Amino acid sequence: MRRGPLSGWGLGAAVTLIYVFLLVPILIVVAAAFNAGEYLRFPPQGFSLRWFVRFAQSESFVRAFLFSLQLAVYATLASTLLGTMAALFIVRHARRVRDALRLLMVAPLQFPAILTGIALLIFFYATGMGTRGMRPLFIGHTLVALPYVFLTVSTVLFGFNRSLEEAARSLGAGPFVTFRRITLPLIKGGIISGALFAFITSFDQFPISLLLISVGNTTLPIALFDYLRFSYEPTAAAVSTVSVLLSVAIVLLIQRLVGLEAVSWGGPR
Amino acid sequence: MLLILPIILFLIVFFLIPYANMVYMSFLMKPAEGAYVRQFTLANYARALGDPFHWKVLRNTFWYSILTAAIALVLGYPVAYHLTRASGRRRAWLLVLLISPLLVSVVVRSFGWMILLGRVGLINQLVRSYGGPELALMYNPFGVVVGLVHVYVPFMALAIAGALQNISPDMERAARSLGAGQWRVFWRVTWPLSLPGVFAGTLLVFILAVSSYVIPILLGGSNVLVMPMLIVQMLLDAFNWPLGSALSMVLFGLTGALLWLYVKLLNRALRWSQP
Numbered sequence: 001m002r003r004g005p006l007s008g009w010g011l012g013a014a015v016t017l018i019y020v021f022l023l024v025p026i027l028i029v030v031a032a033a034f035n036a037g038e039y040l041r042f043p044p045q046g047f048s049l050r051w052f053v054r055f056a057q058s059e060s061f062v063r064a065f066l067f068s069l070q071l072a073v074y075a076t077l078a079s080t081l082l083g084t085m086a087a088l089f090i091v092r093h094a095r096r097v098r099d100a101l102r103l104l105m106v107a108p109l110q111f112p113a114i115l116t117g118i119a120l121l122i123f124f125y126a127t128g129m130g131t132r133g134m135r136p137l138f139i140g141h142t143l144v145a146l147p148y149v150f151l152t153v154s155t156v157l158f159g160f161n162r163s164l165e166e167a168a169r170s171l172g173a174g175p176f177v178t179f180r181r182i183t184l185p186l187i188k189g190g191i192i193s194g195a196l197f198a199f200i201t202s203f204d205q206f207p208i209s210l211l212l213i214s215v216g217n218t219t220l221p222i223a224l225f226d227y228l229r230f231s232y233e234p235t236a237a238a239v240s241t242v243s244v245l246l247s248v249a250i251v252l253l254i255q256r257l258v259g260l261e262a263v264s265w266g267g268p269r
Numbered sequence: 270m271l272l273i274l275p276i277i278l279f280l281i282v283f284f285l286i287p288y289a290n291m292v293y294m295s296f297l298m299k300p301a302e303g304a305y306v307r308q309f310t311l312a313n314y315a316r317a318l319g320d321p322f323h324w325k326v327l328r329n330t331f332w333y334s335i336l337t338a339a340i341a342l343v344l345g346y347p348v349a350y351h352l353t354r355a356s357g358r359r360r361a362w363l364l365v366l367l368i369s370p371l372l373v374s375v376v377v378r379s380f381g382w383m384i385l386l387g388r389v390g391l392i393n394q395l396v397r398s399y400g401g402p403e404l405a406l407m408y409n410p411f412g413v414v415v416g417l418v419h420v421y422v423p424f425m426a427l428a429i430a431g432a433l434q435n436i437s438p439d440m441e442r443a444a445r446s447l448g449a450g451q452w453r454v455f456w457r458v459t460w461p462l463s464l465p466g467v468f469a470g471t472l473l474v475f476i477l478a479v480s481s482y483v484i485p486i487l488l489g490g491s492n493v494l495v496m497p498m499l500i501v502q503m504l505l506d507a508f509n510w511p512l513g514s515a516l517s518m519v520l521f522g523l524t525g526a527l528l529w530l531y532v533k534l535l536n537r538a539l540r541w542s543q544p
Contacts, residue, residue: 011347011350011351012351014347015347015348015351018344018347018348018422019348019366019367021344021419021422022366022367022370022419022422022423023366023369023370024381024385025378025381025382025384025385025419026369026370026373026377026378026381027381028381028384028385028391029377029380029381029384032384082275082276082279083276085272085273085275085276086272086273086276088272089270089272089273090273093272094273101273101277104277104280105276105280107280107284108280108284110476111288112476112477112479112480112497113480114480114482114497114500114501115291115480115500115517115520115521116284116287116288118291118500118501118504118513118514118517119287119288119290119291120283120287121504122287122290122291122294122510122514123283123286123287123290123291125304126290139283140283142279143279143280143283143284146276146280200372203374204372204373204374204375204376206374206375206376206482206483207480207482207483210482210501211501211504211505221374221375221376224374224376224377224380225376225483225487228376228379228380228383228487229486229487236380237380237384240374240376240377240380243373243374243377244373244377247369247372247373247374248369250372251365251368251369251372252365255361255364255365259361260361260364260365260368261360261361261364
């Protein structure tokens with residue numbers, strides 16, 4: 001137990017206020033979704049699920065929701081596979097080029113996503129691929145989700161005890177059996193956490209999607225954004241609430257699997 | 270080797286080449302009709318840098334970002350300090366509270382602020398019920414900075430917490446045992462040792478804020494124009510890819526120059542502060 005010099009009431013009160021500032025805008029959206037009235041008034045006008053029903057009946061929102069889910073699943077699978085392979089290689093085998101490779105892997109995180117989206121848009125047109133269908137979005141989302149998987153799996157691999165693998169090998173297990181029976185179970189938590197980060201990164205992705213969507217292929221954040229530019233009735237709040245619940249579920253899952261502490265300041269940001 | 274090859278190929282084709290292509294595009298000619306012709310020109314840069322309107326937009330973009338980084342530092346530091354001093358289980362829950370907003374879509378968070386800050390929003394309803402005047406809290410720079418700070422405080426807090434985490438408690442204990450008071454320990458021991466986190470956090474938040482797009486549109490309305498909005502307009506509405514690319518390069522270059530200046534000033538300040 002470490003008690004700091006400034007652990008008095010003042011700090012506690014100030015920090016509480018900052019957490020309130022962080023959470024209130026999100027909680028207010030959830031509250032608006034369950035509010036019975038047409039507009040959000042204070043105090044609220046009773047509890048109702050009508051805006052969720054309205055969401056379920058809105059064809060454009062439901063289609064965008066399903067499209068986002070599908071896209072996020074594909075992008076998660078691709079980025080998890082590629083990111084895990086890269087982490088295994090860089091942590092274990094790369095020697096002289098390790099730093100350069102790490103830099104390359106996290107580069108999509110360092111460049112502004114909106115400019116990456118623009119670069120991809122121009123590139124897809126220049127190569128004649130165009131931006132129709134899900135493929136351009138899939139590529140863009142995989143690109144920005146990759147660093148998260150890479151960083152999370154690397155963090156787990158760095159704290160990995162290799163003597164277990166050596167023991168398995170010395171007992172006669174081949175490299176594939178060793179990987180499947182020893183390595184994989186031990187880094188599973190890291191891989192799943194990375195995949196969850198990748199999923200939410202894709203599901204909430206805005207800038208890349210903005211530039212690469214095409215008619216009939218709209219993601220949920222874009223649908224919500226278009227809607228909010230002109231009105232903000234509670235259907236949007238119901239849509240948002242579903243997305244908030246998804247995020248909270250993912251945070252809690254990661255916390256259970258590897259602990260948020262490991263991924264928050266274990267590796268580079 | 271087989272493990273790394275696919276991803277390197279993927280990053281070269283879909284990351285490095287597109288960016289290189291954008292640099293190339295910024296030197297191409299924009300004809301009256303069509304997207305571009307393959308002919309070298311510096312006209313796009315002349316237009317991007319010659320228009321005083323672009324400079325005004327750039328100045329606003331950087332000003333909001335600096336303000337955001339400064340306020341996020343003031344709010345993020347106590348959170349990080351408090352977090353690293355909390356004990357095991359409590360700390361885990363505080364981290365859940367801090368990281369959950371980080372994973373909620375920026376669109377949803379802007380929506381929350383729209384409900385709070387709008388003309389008939391909750392804050393104005395509350396003010397009016399006490400007979401106060403209607404406050405313009407949104408569709409202006411104020412709303413934009415509030416939204417930006419909200420999004421980037423967790424990033425700042427995590428960056429600083431990373432640095433605070435590495436300070437040995439013995440350092441503070443030693444200072445205390447030598448008779449230093451709470452504030453003296455903080456200013457002479459903890460704060461200097463946490464500076465790497467402060468630098469990392471302010472740099473990160475500044476970079477992220479410069480390229481933010483959703484918040485300025487939703488909370489700034491038509492009264493705020495920042496560089497990413499201008500660039501996207503140039504590309505999607507005006508369909509001028511060469512100029513859009515040149516403006517992107519200008520944004521990159523100036524952001525880089527400002528960061529370089531910041532790092533240089535900080536290094537000098539650090540050298541002075543050391544005995």
